[in-house]
Amino acid sequence: MSKSTNILQESVAVILAAGMGTRMRSSKPKAMHPLAGKPMLRYLLDNVEKIFDKVVVVIGPEMDEVAALAAPHQVVVQKDRLGTAHAAMQAEPYFGKGTVTILYADNPLVSQKTLRNILECQQQHGVDMVLMAMECVDPKSYGRVIEKNGWVRRIVETADATEKEKKNHLCNAGVLCAKVKSFKYWLHQIENKNSKREYYLVDAVAVAVQEGRRIKALRASEDELSGINSKSELAIAEHIVQKKLRKKAMDNGVTMIAPETVFLSADTVLDEDVIIYPHVVIGPNVHVHSGVEIRSFSHLEGCEVKKGAIIGPYARLRPAAVIGQDAHVGNFVELKATILGEGAKVNHLTYLGDTEVGRKTNIGAGTITCNYDGVHKHKTIIGEEAFIGSDTILVAPVEIGNKSLIAAGSVITEDVPENTLAFGRARQVNKNKTAK
Structure with a gap:
């Protein structure tokens, strides 16, 4: 039969x-x-x-x-x-x-x-x-x-x-x-x-x-x-597919504030109680768990976002990014091949590539991991409950211990032990402008 x-x-x-x-x-x-x-x-x-x-x-x-x-x-x-x-x-x-x-x-x-x-x-x-x-x-x-x-x-x-x-x-x-x-x-x-x-x-x-x-x-x-023989007909078919994908997601318990502005991929997995704000693009191979908020103008591809996390606005999650439960990824933050631990926060103007961040660690605004030396990619490991000050540059390979604090504006090229305050910047010098 x-x-x-x-x-x-x-x-x-x-x-x-x-x-x-x-x-x-x-x-x-x-x-x-x-x-x-x-x-x-x-x-x-x-x-x-x-x-x-x-x-x-x-x-x-x-x-x-x-x-x-x-x-x-x-x-x-x-x-x-x-x-x-x-x-x-x-x-x-x-x-x-x-x-x-x-x-x-x-x-x-x-x-x-x-x-x-x-x-x-x-x-x-x-x-x-x-x-x-x-x-x-x-x-x-x-x-x-x-x-x-x-x-x-x-x-x-x-x-x-x-x-x-x-x-x-x-x-x-x-x-x-x-x-x-x-x-x-x-x-x-x-x-x-x-x-x-x-x-x-x-x-x-x-x-x-x-x-x-x-x-x-x-x-x-x-x-x-309908047949697809031109780019304009391809765009019409894309519109049809997107409508079906959005409806299926909403029928499964996803909230979309303005569904017509959200673009999904055929393999997107969205669990119930996910909230998606206007103007979000989700590329291939993305799984978003229950209770996540994805705020406007964010772009996700090849990543996993675990329960209760907040993404965006204006965030970019690239392939192999894993966002832990209740973590925050804020505006103008880009993560690539990065694991962000439970409750960790990366809220502003940051790039993390090939990085592991421990639970409840805070990454200050303007932080960058320098993961590429022109030939090879290298890894940065940041422990739990650490604090990375604003405008920090972490030159991989490097490891920051648990509960350590990196002073704002530092360039870190060597490992930092646990529970340590690290400075990696020139000492400030003040001079009188009028002195000769």
């Missing part, structure tokens, strides 16, 4: 990901452009893997990055880009004997529910092919799906549509599903009699209709099915 409930036949998903993204005006393959920090192809794979028995990804030549992302699934290369039908034919040896569904890497937001509906619709009595369609507010250049008595009769491209047909906003989303035996036959009947001399998968619909086969248009939302 297939993964999808009530589907008896083996189900194979073929994802066409050979597009170079010419209209994206980018050297990056279209499938690798990110939404909320995750490549488009990965979105589709995450859902397809849960529904289909087998996944095949068709890529172009020299797309090693796409192939790596598609692993461990079967990958085939379309050496000559001769259209979408030609791309689908490259995967033909892996269609199996059940049903095959053709999907597109630039339609990354198709949900698991819709994928399951496709397979279940194809199993209905009398349905020979399922075509995904969407009601578009603005159809733009999408082909119009023309139906009669509940069955698809043809797809009309915008350039060829009559005024009456243009008023029909049911548009072709390109996704097809059929039994393998029939689909193989239709695929080989497609011709390339067009200006680009390419083989278009959409022509399989016309071939099937000519045979008298029944094609069902399965509807889903435009948000799910």
